[in-house]
Amino acid sequence: MFGGNGNDNTFPKTGLNKITNGEFIYLPNFFSKSESDFYLKALTEKVIWKQESMNIYGKNIDFPRLTAWYGDNDKPYSFSGITLCPTPWNEEILAIxxxxxxxxxxxxxxxxxxxxxxxSDSISWHTDAEKELGKNPVIASANFGETRKFQLRHRITKEKLEIELKHGSLLIMQGELQHFWQHQVPKSAKPLKERINLTFRVIL
Ligand SMILES: O=C(O)CCC(=O)C(=O)O
Ligand SMILES: [Mn+2]
Incomplete structure (x- = not known):
């Protein structure tokens, strides 16, 4: 069962949510419907999407999603065994x-x-706590397209929380959250439309 500090009806609150060992800001209608429709289309068409893969025991396994990495510095970023070099910002990503x-x-x-x-596309349990993100990183996550479940799991207590991230929502993860909680977007057996997620980060 996924809970919310014992009270499912009020979780997550719009605005600041303080949980054990972390906090996040949840803004379900941060972008208007027309802005969100515009960004979904523009990002689908203009972003240079890549099918990255990971080598596991000598086999190349495709990530179950497409990815892209944009940024204003030339420091490469490594995660899940791959290293990405940033593409320069485009107009829409800069506006977001x-x-x-x-x-x-x-x-x-x-x-x-x-x-x-x-x-069928997903991201499995992980933290965004790579050392180049520094201590207690602030990560802002913007969402366009299909609503997907975003799940959090405390690394020690195994407590689980779930947030539905819908078209136009913003989730800002901060405090100790990345050090104590893993997160994932699980696969779904339901037919789901496309979703684009952007996680803004500061690489030190
Ligand atoms: O799609 C999402 O909501 C999460 C993506 C994510 O956790 C990541 O890229 O590190
Ligand atoms: Mn993540």
């Missing part, structure tokens, strides 16, 4: 960045984009 920065109180220098083509 400019809109979320005042809310996040951080100036981001890079963004990882994930494109989930259907319910």
């Amino acid at each position: 960045k400019n809109k979320i920065e005042p809310e996040s109180k951080v100036v981001f220098n890079s963004v990882l984009l994930n494109r989930y083509r259907s319910g």
Whole structure:
């Protein structure tokens, strides 16, 4: 069962949510419907999407999603056994960045984009706690397209929380969250449309 500190009806709250060992800001209608429709189309068409793969025991396994890495610095970023070099910002991604920065109180220098083509695409349990993100990183996650479940799991207590990330929502993860909680977007057996997620980060 996924809970929310014992009270499912009020979780997550719009705004700041403080949980054990971390906090996040949840803004379900951060982007208007027309802005969200515009960004979904523009990002689908203009982003340079890549099918990355990971070598597991000598076999190349495709990631179950398409990815892209944009940013203003030339420091490569490594995760899940791959290293990505940033593509320079485009107009739409910069506009999204400019809109979320005042809310996040951080100036981001890079963004990882994930494109989930259907319910078969997913991202499995992980933290965004690589050392180049520093201690207690602020990560702002913008969502366009299909609603997907975003699940959090405490690394010690195994407590689980779930947030539905819908078209136009913004989730800002901060505090100790990345050090104590893993997160995932699970696969779904339901037929689901495309979803694009952008996680803005500061690479030190
Ligand atoms: O798609 C999402 O909501 C999460 C993506 C994510 O966790 C990541 O890219 O590190
Ligand atoms: Mn992540």
